[in-house]
Amino acid sequence: MVDVKRLAAEVLGVGESRVRISPEALDRLEEVTTKADVRALIKEGLIYAEYAKGVSRGRWRELHEKRRKGRRRGVGSRRGSKYARLDPKEAWVNKVRALRRYLNSLKRRGLIDAKTWRELYLQVKGGRFDSVSSLRAYLISNNLIKQQR
Known part of the structure; x- marks a missing residue:
């Protein structure tokens, strides 16, 4: 059997870890031998790429909201010299x-x-x-x- 996940990753242009195969497609994986077969399964929606996980801005936003209000400005939080600031x-x-x-x-x-x-x-x-x-x-x-x- 051809490594379906690897082929799907190439076709979708993502890493193998992001490729998901629907449980309904498991019995049809035996037939897959080419990229064309994988494309057909992708078209049917049985193989798909998971969304890339982004980096949350929540923590940054919270910190900068506090800074805007004048918090966290003490000596321990300062980076850079007096004149750099x-x-x-x-x-x-x-x-x-x-x-x-x-x-x-x-x-x-x-x-x-x-x-x-x-x-x-x-x-x-x-x-x-x-x-x-x-x-x-x-x-x-x-x-x-x-x-x-």
Whole structure:
């Protein structure tokens, strides 16, 4: 008897482990000798290829949902250096944009005048402030602005 499973695998273009033979076809397997015979059984639906098993995205999805919410960000979960995780230039751009946004809001609300705004703007550009809170602290300590809620 010819190895039917091997022939079917060749015809279907899959591995032998994925070839399934229906129990109804077992008595007809004795007659099979060629690929043409196998094709006939495939056409009848007695021999078929099982679907390939994919890799589930469930675990990945769950992990990334938690990460999106800010979980699993501790030291033990970090791979790569500080600068591999956030490019220094990107960090700088984010910081400067936040500071300029804050300065513009102060100017728009009339809490600082144009001259003070210009001085602070240049200081922001020069890297004097680490964050919006450090700029706010500077403004309060130098009486350039009233303390805000």
